[in-house]
Amino acid sequence: MRGPLIATIICACLPLVACGGTAGEASIPRSVATRLANETDAVAASLRSGDACGAVKNARLLRRDVSREISTGAIPQSLAGAARAATVRLSQEIACSPPPPPLPPQPAPAPAPNCNGNGHHKGKRGKECD
Numbered sequence: 001m002r003g004p005l006i007a008t009i010i011c012a013c014l015p016l017v018a019c020g021g022t023a024g025e026a027s028i029p030r031s032v033a034t035r036l037a038n039e040t041d042a043v044a045a046s047l048r049s050g051d052a053c054g055a056v057k058n059a060r061l062l063r064r065d066v067s068r069e070i071s072t073g074a075i076p077q078s079l080a081g082a083a084r085a086a087t088v089r090l091s092q093e094i095a096c097s098p099p100p101p102p103l104p105p106q107p108a109p110a111p112a113p114n115c116n117g118n119g120h121h122k123g124k125r126g127k128e129c130d
Helices: 002-012 030-048 052-072 077-093
Strands: none
Touching: 030 052, 052 077
């Protein structure tokens, strides 16, 4: 399950690394693209390590940062739709299942019978000491 999801992450976020285009093409500044690519790598790393909740957190941060870069103009409008859609899709595809609640504490074991060493309670005979 994680393999295809990681591939989806990489493909979905390719618009984010469209930096350094030729003249007349829309591009994202290299520093912004590098930072967003690193954030994408953090999502993938969390998934590879089995930390889906960490991946969700990283995906939300990536989504927030992409929105911010769109609003500042660092991600051009011609790439904004694809970038926004990729981060939304990524956020929706990762499921974080909280860990199960801890088990209730086990009751303390009953105290051992007070035997006097010869198989009897002090002053009484008890089956548990025989």
